[in-house]
Amino acid sequence: MEQKLEAIRAAATQAISSAPSIDELESIRVKVLGRKGELTAILRTLGELSPEERSRVGQKSNQIKAELEAVLESRKADLLDSRINETLKEEWLDVTLASAGASRAFEPGRLHPLSQIQYEIENIFTSMGFTVLDGPEVETDYYNFEALNIPAHHPARDMQDTFWTEDGNLLRTHTSAIQVRGMERLKPPFRVIGPGRVFRYEATDASHENTFYQVEGMMVDRDISVADLIYFMKVLLKEIFGREVAIRLRPGYFPFVEPGFELDIHCLICDGKGCSVCKQSGWVELLPCGLVHPNVLRYGKIDPDKWSGFAFGLGMNRLIMMRYGINDIRHFQSGDIRFLRQF
Numbered sequence: 001m002e003q004k005l006e007a008i009r010a011a012a013t014q015a016i017s018s019a020p021s022i023d024e025l026e027s028i029r030v031k032v033l034g035r036k037g038e039l040t041a042i043l044r045t046l047g048e049l050s051p052e053e054r055s056r057v058g059q060k061s062n063q064i065k066a067e068l069e070a071v072l073e074s075r076k077a078d079l080l081d082s083r084i085n086e087t088l089k090e091e092w093l094d095v096t097l098a099s100a101g102a103s104r105a106f107e108p109g110r111l112h113p114l115s116q117i118q119y120e121i122e123n124i125f126t127s128m129g130f131t132v133l134d135g136p137e138v139e140t141d142y143y144n145f146e147a148l149n150i151p152a153h154h155p156a157r158d159m160q161d162t163f164w165t166e167d168g169n170l171l172r173t174h175t176s177a178i179q180v181r182g183m184e185r186l187k188p189p190f191r192v193i194g195p196g197r198v199f200r201y202e203a204t205d206a207s208h209e210n211t212f213y214q215v216e217g218m219m220v221d222r223d224i225s226v227a228d229l230i231y232f233m234k235v236l237l238k239e240i241f242g243r244e245v246a247i248r249l250r251p252g253y254f255p256f257v258e259p260g261f262e263l264d265i266h267c268l269i270c271d272g273k274g275c276s277v278c279k280q281s282g283w284v285e286l287l288p289c290g291l292v293h294p295n296v297l298r299y300g301k302i303d304p305d306k307w308s309g310f311a312f313g314l315g316m317n318r319l320i321m322m323r324y325g326i327n328d329i330r331h332f333q334s335g336d337i338r339f340l341r342q343f
């Protein structure tokens with residue numbers, strides 16, 4: 001009997017230590033120590049032995065059982081360890097890699113330069129009490145022309161070549177349409193700006209696009225004069241260019257302002273000495289503006305005898321071009337990531 005026990009011990013120890021998996025280990029355990037296992041079978045026969053033999057064989061069986069259980073546990077721990085190591089090898093993740101730059105390149109998106117300048121302009125004007133308005137890109141003739149003192153067949157319509165829709169509407173040619181909608185909604189005094197995309201049926205070149213961005217500005221109050229207009233334009237330009245910029249006003253014709261001006265700034269590329277951007281004049285035309293025409297106020301249900309106002313229409317693309325020395329307006333819509341990454 002004792003020899004049989006020794007044989008079970010030797011065979012089981014050998015099988016356990018070479019078991020390739022936890023499943024295999026479990027079947028060895030069942031085969032040897034399970035309810036119908038080899039060692040259990042011997043323990044069951046103890047009753048048939050003499051008291052002396054029973055005590056010896058019993059002790060030895062229990063000792064072997066404890067030993068085998070310990071060997072089983074230790075083998076199981078080894079197998080678990082190697083299983084974890086295998087998994088780690090397969091699913092290995094070095095959490096420091098991203099910061100080391102070795103992970104898949106991740107580049108966050110950024111705002112288009114036109115959005116950046118728009119938000120900048122909005123911040124400048126809202127800090128001076130202006131409200132930001134919006135308006136539709138597909139407009140009616142009324143808001144884009146008629147209410148701006150440009151009736152049908154007026155020659156000024158030719159100043160802005162227009163995309164018409166089949167149902168007689170149009171793609172707004174300027175953000176001035178937003179000021180008309182603003183007057184309808186607001187009671188004077190008020191100060192508003194209206195940034196947005198505008199469209200013109202034009203051939204493109206280095207300084208002309210068929211789709212570009214403007215910001216409209218309008219202030220209506222008592223006794224507004226050209227001095228107010230100049231003050232706000234100077235603040236805007238100082239904030240945008242980070243320094244005092246010399247400006248001049250030239251007469252300019254727009255049916256919705258009287259008097260109307262073209263505001264020029266001292267060329268920042270050559271500091272007024274003359275270059276290709278300012279066409280050797282030392283001045284660059286930046287934004288048209290003027291005092292709101294009484295007819296336009298009337299269209300907006302505002303009494304021109306009591307109220308007056310100024311308005312301006314800034315071309316955002318050209319402003320950015322001036323600020324960064326960009327020589328072709330077509331870059332903005334080119335989708336060229338190398339251009340956009342610079343901002």
Ligand code: FA5
Binds near residue numbers: 174175200208256318
């Ligand atoms: C207007 O659009 C007027 N609504 C501006 C205005 C508002 C005048 C309020 C008075 C009072 P103009 O067509 O000049 O005006 O355009 C204004 C600005 O838009 C220009 O100074 C220029 O910066 C820009 N712009 C005009 N046409 C183009 C174009 N094809 N491509 C790029 N920018 C343009």
